[in-house]
Structures are given as C-alpha cells and as structure tokens.
Amino acid sequence: MLKLRKVKEKIAEGILxxxxxxxxxxxxxxxxxxxxxxxxLFSEKPIDKNFVIAxxxxxxxxxLSSKQIKDxxxxxxxxxxxVGGIDDSIIVFTINSISLFLNExxxxxxxxxxxxxxxxxxxxxxGMIAFISSKYKAAKFKGxxxxxxxxxxxxxxxxxxxxxxxxxxxxxGILPLILGTLWVSIGAILIAVPFGLATAIFMAEVASPRLRxxxxxxxxxxxxxxxxxxGFFGLVxxxxxxxxxxxxxxxxTALAGSIILGIMALPTIISVSEDxxxxxxxxxxxxxxxxxxxxxxxxxxxxIPYSKSGITAGVILGIGRAVxxxxxxxxxxxNAGVIPxxxxxxxxxxxxxxxxxxxxxxxxxxxxxxxxxxxIVLFIITFAINLTVEFIKKRKPxxx
Amino acid sequence: MNKAEAIDVNLYYKDFQALKNINFSAxxxxxxxxIGPSGCGKSTFLRLxxxxxxxxxxxxxxxxxxxxxxxxxxxxIQVDALxxxxxxxxxxxxxxxxxxxENVAYGLRVDGIKDKHLIxxxxxxxxxxxxxxxxxxxxxxxxxxxxxxxQQQRLCIARALAIEPSLILMDEPASALDPISTAKIEELIxxxxxxxxxxxxxxxxxxxxxxxxxxxxxxxxxxxEYDTTKKIFTNxxxxxxxxxxxxxxx
Numbered sequence: 001m002l003k004l005r006k007v008k009e010k011i012a013e014g015i016l017x018x019x020x021x022x023x024x025x026x027x028x029x030x031x032x033x034x035x036x037x038x039x040x041l042f043s044e045k046p047i048d049k050n051f052v053i054a055x056x057x058x059x060x061x062x063x064l065s066s067k068q069i070k071d072x073x074x075x076x077x078x079x080x081x082x083v084g085g086i087d088d089s090i091i092v093f094t095i096n097s098i099s100l101f102l103n104e105x106x107x108x109x110x111x112x113x114x115x116x117x118x119x120x121x122x123x124x125x126x127g128m129i130a131f132i133s134s135k136y137k138a139a140k141f142k143g144x145x146x147x148x149x150x151x152x153x154x155x156x157x158x159x160x161x162x163x164x165x166x167x168x169x170x171x172x173g174i175l176p177l178i179l180g181t182l183w184v185s186i187g188a189i190l191i192a193v194p195f196g197l198a199t200a201i202f203m204a205e206v207a208s209p210r211l212r213x214x215x216x217x218x219x220x221x222x223x224x225x226x227x228x229x230x231g232f233f234g235l236v237x238x239x240x241x242x243x244x245x246x247x248x249x250x251x252x253t254a255l256a257g258s259i260i261l262g263i264m265a266l267p268t269i270i271s272v273s274e275d276x277x278x279x280x281x282x283x284x285x286x287x288x289x290x291x292x293x294x295x296x297x298x299x300x301x302x303x304i305p306y307s308k309s310g311i312t313a314g315v316i317l318g319i320g321r322a323v324x325x326x327x328x329x330x331x332x333x334x335n336a337g338v339i340p341x342x343x344x345x346x347x348x349x350x351x352x353x354x355x356x357x358x359x360x361x362x363x364x365x366x367x368x369x370x371x372x373x374x375x376i377v378l379f380i381i382t383f384a385i386n387l388t389v390e391f392i393k394k395r396k397p398x399x400x
Numbered sequence: 401m402n403k404a405e406a407i408d409v410n411l412y413y414k415d416f417q418a419l420k421n422i423n424f425s426a427x428x429x430x431x432x433x434x435i436g437p438s439g440c441g442k443s444t445f446l447r448l449x450x451x452x453x454x455x456x457x458x459x460x461x462x463x464x465x466x467x468x469x470x471x472x473x474x475x476x477i478q479v480d481a482l483x484x485x486x487x488x489x490x491x492x493x494x495x496x497x498x499x500x501x502e503n504v505a506y507g508l509r510v511d512g513i514k515d516k517h518l519i520x521x522x523x524x525x526x527x528x529x530x531x532x533x534x535x536x537x538x539x540x541x542x543x544x545x546x547x548x549x550x551q552q553q554r555l556c557i558a559r560a561l562a563i564e565p566s567l568i569l570m571d572e573p574a575s576a577l578d579p580i581s582t583a584k585i586e587e588l589i590x591x592x593x594x595x596x597x598x599x600x601x602x603x604x605x606x607x608x609x610x611x612x613x614x615x616x617x618x619x620x621x622x623x624x625e626y627d628t629t630k631k632i633f634t635n636x637x638x639x640x641x642x643x644x645x646x647x648x649x650x
Contacts (some may be wrong), residue, residue: 283494287556290450291507291563292484301510302496 038372180347187258196269223267231331252334265318276310436618487560493552550581
C-alpha cells in the first residue's frame with residue numbers, strides 16, 4: 001500500500017514537473033522564434049532579392065543610399081549631380097516603363113531578347129539607372145550594379161516612412177508606428193488614470209459595502225468583454241461621434257483609439273488600485289480620523305500614499321494592456337502610417353500593423369521579417385513595462 | 401465642571417446592547433482607568449468621547465456624552481472638530497509611514513495650519529512632552545517606522561498632544577510593549593496629567609493601580625463600580641470588582 005502511494009506521488013510530481021517544463025520551454029521557444037525571424041531583417045537589403053539596380057558603367061557613382069535610390073525612382077531627384085554624380089539628367093528605367101524605350105516586337109515572342117536589349121539600352125544611355133529582375137540581366141552585363149546598403153537598426157527605428165512593399169526600395173521606418181502606439185497609449189492613460197483612480201477610491205473608501213458589491217462585478221465584467229466588441233462599439237458609436245464633434249473628414253483617429261483603450265484599461269487599473277487601497281491598515285485610518293482629519297484628508301494623506309506602489313502597478317499594468325492591444329485599435333484608429341501631430345489624426349500602432357499586414361506578407365520575405373522585427377520592438381516595450389511593475393511591487397511600504 | 405461625562409448612556413450594536421445605562425464623569429487633570437474583562441465594553445465606552453464608534457456600522461447610541469459640557473452626539477456637531485479636541489492613543493503603535501516630524505505635524509496639517517514656525521514649535525514641544533525628543537532630535541526626517549515599538553508609541557502620544565487636546569484617550573497603550581517601554585509610558589502618563597485629563601483602558605491591574613487616580617470597573621456592558629483607585633483596589637464595594645481586581649477571573 002505504502003509503495004503504491006509513493007508511486008502515485010512520484011507520478012503526480014512528474015506531471016507537475018513536466019507541465020511546468022513544457023510551459024517554460026514553449027514561452028522560450030516563442031521568444032526565440034520571434035527573435036530568429038525578426039533579427040534576420042538586419043542582414044537583408046531593402047530590395048527584393050531577385051532584383052538589381054544598375055547604371056551605365058561610365059557613371060562615376062559606385063553606391064547610393066536607400067534614400068537616394070528612393071528619391072531617384074520617385075523622380076524627386078532628376079539630375080546625377082544632386083546625388084554626388086556628374087551634371088547629367090537621370091533616366092529611370094523599370095520594367096513597367098519598358099514601353100517608353102522598346103516596342104514589343106523587339107523583345108521576341110517570349111521576351112528572349114529582353115536581357116540583351118536592356119543591356120544595350122543601359123549601355124547607350126550614360127544617364128540611365130535601371131531596376132531590373134536578375135533574370136533579365138544579360139550574361140555579359142555591360143552595366144554597373146549599384147549595391148544597396150543593408151537595413152540598419154537605427155534606420156529601422158528612426159525611419160519616418162513605413163511603405164514595406166514599395167519598389168525598388170522598401171521604406172521600413174517604424175518611427176510613425178512607435179509614435180502612433182505611444183500617442184494612443186498616452187491618450188489612454190490620460191483618460192483611464194483619472195477615471196480609474198476616482199472609481200477605485202470611491203469603491204474602496206466611499207461607497208457603502210452594498211454598492212461596492214454591485215459595482216465590483218460590473219467592473220470585472222468590463223474586463224471580460226472581447227476586444228473586438230470594444231472595437232465594434234468604437235467604430236459604430238465613437239468614431240462618428242468624434243467626426244461630428246470635431247468636424248473632421250474621418251472619425252478614425254488617435255483619440256478614438258485612446259478612448260477605447262482607456263475603457264479597456266479601466267478594469268485593471270480599478271481592481272488593482274482598489275485592492276491596494278483596501279490593504280491600508282485600519283489602524284492608520286483610525287489614527288488619521290482621531291487626529292481630526294476628515295475622510296478626504298485621510299484618503300489623500302494616508303490611504304493614497306500608503307497604496308502608492310499598488311496604484312502605480314495597476315496603472316502600469318493597464319498601460320501594458322493598452323500598448324499590446326490590437327483588434328480594437330485596428331478598428332478605430334484609421335491606420336495611417338504617418339507621424340501624428342494631434343489626437344485628431346489617424347494613426348497606426350505596432351500591433352495593428354502586424355495584424356493587418358502579416359497576412360499579405362510573403363513568408364520569409366522582407367516584409368515578413370520587418371513585421372517580426374516590429375514584433376520584437378513591441379515585445380521589448382511590453383517587457384520593460386512588466387519589469388517596471390515587478391520593480392514597483394517590490395517597493396511596498398513596510399507595515400506599520 | 402467635569403471634562404468628560406456620560407449620562408444614562410446605552411449603546412447598541414445592532415441587536416446587542418454593548419453598554420447599559422452608564423453614568424460616569426472624569427475629573428479634570430486626573431487619570432481615570434477603565435478596567436474589566438475582555439468584551440465588557442470599556443473600549444467601546446472610551447471611543448464614545450471622540451465618536452470613533454461612528455466608524456462601525458449599525459451602532460446606536462442613547463443618552464448624553466458630554467465633553468466640556470457639550471453633548472458630542474448632538475446633530476449639529478462637527479465630528480472632525482470634536483476629534484481635534486480629543487487625543488487618542490491606540491493599543492498598537494500606529495505611526496504613519498512618514499517621517500517622525502510629519503507624524504507629529506499631521507494633526508496640524510489637516511487642521512489647515514500652514515505656519516512653518518508654529519508647526520515646528522508644536523512638534524518640538526510635543527516630542528519633549530512625550531519624552532521622545534532626546535532620542536529623535538537628530539533624525540526627525542527619518543521614517544517613524546525605524547523607531548522601536550516603545551518609541552513609536554511615544555511618538556503616537558506626541559502626535560496626539562500636538563493638536564493640543566483637552567482630553568486624552570488611551571486604549572491599552574502599553575499592551576504591545578515590553579516592560580521597560582511600558583514603564584516609560586506610565587511615567588509619561590503621570591507627567592501628562594498635570595496638563596491633561598486622561599482616560600485609559602487597561603487590562604493590567606498593576607498598571608491601573610500605578611497610574612490612575614480613579615478607576616471604573618466594567619462588566620458585561622455595565623459600569624459596576626467607579627471610585628478612587630485606592631478604594632477599588634483595597635476595599636471595593638462590589639464582590640465582582642473584588643473578584644476581578646484580586647485576579648479571581650479576568
């Protein structure tokens with residue numbers, strides 16, 4: 001009998017151990033996967049692997065930055081001397097503009113003459129720059145290939161444009177997305193913290209126990225509403241309201257995102273800070289009241305300072321939820337990848353970008369890797385937030 | 401006129417009657433000890449004078465509780481103003497998690513006093529009165545929680561003195577302290593009665609005997625006997641009092 005029990009205990013122990021091991025390994029694997037997919041971006045060039053950029057071999061330039069290439073192909077720069085070359089106008093050649101230079105008959109039935117034609121075209125025009133598929137590059141290529149710089153972390157973080165699919169060179173600057181995330185989150189904090197704290201104080205110190213028993217489940221219910229429902233509500237109610245109120249062309253703005261996220265962060269902020277306030281020892285409240293302090297003075301001078309760390313933890317946890325929230329934000333912020341200047345502009349957040357674009361990004365491609373790198377940035381932000389919470393929680397005041 | 405008086409006081413906690421028809425008065429500049437077994441209502445009675453029973457739901461009070469001749473339970477009285485006239489020291493030292501200085505200054509700050517000199521003066525005076533000044537004068541900015549239990553309790557007394565109350569209520573102020581700290585508190589009580597009227601709840605018979613001038617014995621919500629401490633301890637009228645003070649039950 002005794003042996004059987006021991007075997008049972010061993011088995012139970014084994015199950016517990018393996019569950020926790022599996023959980024930990026899964027978490028680690030996910031993080032490893034995230035980094036493996038994302039870090040690869042920085043060994044990539046912002047140009048499709050199968051394409052090259054080439055110039056006439058007489059062109060003295062040997063390299064161009066991604067930005068210069070973009071400017072040239074957007075025809076913002078039309079003379080070589082603007083990018084450090086000789087004074088000659090730039091002729092842009094891409095496969096889409098082929099009809100300007102060559103007619104269909106010259107190319108052969110299966111475009112079999114295309115490589116040679118492009119080659120001689122490039123050779124004949126000293127001012128030409130070409131963006132061509134490697135398979136149309138002639139065997140004895142007479143032009144000069146321009147190498148494209150790899151994507152750097154600094155460019156990625158500080159780049160102001162996010163056009164991950166443009167040709168020839170993709171713009172992978174996530175600054176607008178980071179700022180969009182920050183704007184929406186900060187707005188959410190500004191909305192959620194005052195309301196959340198007021199409600200928490202009311203529930204912890206002012207409301208009668210009966211009212212508190214009614215309020216608490218309602219607030220917890222708020223946390224269990226699926227985020228898509230918040231998004232739907234935002235889209236149908238909030239967005240038109242903002243549009244009318246501020247007389248905007250579109251109501252999908254950072255403000256709408258902030259309000260929705262603020263509402264979503266409320267339950268966390270309220271319940272965590274209310275719990276913190278509840279832990280204020282009765283003896284401290286009594287001491288304060290006995291010294292002639294009224295209820296409000298007691299709340300301000302004793303209860304809030306005592307539960308400061310708990311309140312802060314609640315607020316930051318709420319923010320953590322707001323920063324990572326995807327669906328609701330995707331639905332109401334308009335998703336324009338531009339750097340926002342007011343709350344009444346559409347913005348695009350990091351999670352919304354990933355959710356919206358991952359489906360369209362070819363597996364393993366540049367865009368795909370860029371989205372994973374974006375996910376790493378998001379992970380770092382939320383991880384930092386969680387670390388902060390842990391740090392603040394440890395700083396609890398000693399019990400009196 | 402008597403500092404603190406109770407006339408025909410009944411107190412009900414929901415259906416339970418915790419105090420039964422109490423008549424009591426404390427003389428100015430004296431120490432009155434309230435003794436009796438646990439649950440006899442002595443702490444509840446003490447808390448009548450600064451209306452701390454208001455914090456408990458379902459409490460109903462009949463009769464009059466007078467402080468300097470004024471009924472503290474009448475409708476138009478401001479409770480926070482009343483509490484500024486009554487200092488209270490609790491069973492367990494309960495300093496705020498603030499600096500030593502801020503603990504003592506607390507009552508003044510919530511009273512809206514902004515004058516820094518006045519606050520400093522009062523803090524120093526109170527710390528001296530509570531015999532703590534010499535021990536803390538170099539670390540007023542330090543957290544009060546760094547003090548020992550006995551020091552914390554004297555700090556709580558200083559905090560109560562800073563609002564210059566006319567009556568001081570002490571609810572077993574030494575029950576959580578070691579004998580040396582207890583002796584210091586008792587000495588302090590003896591000093592303080594020169595200026596203040598003190599009512600003290602205690603479980604400790606010897607303590608009641610040492611510090612008080614008068615003693616009231618409570619039993620099952622009734623005030624059984626109230627007389628000079630000497631009489632209560634040497635020649636009580638009531639057999640229950642006799643049994644209690646001689647330690648036959650408790």
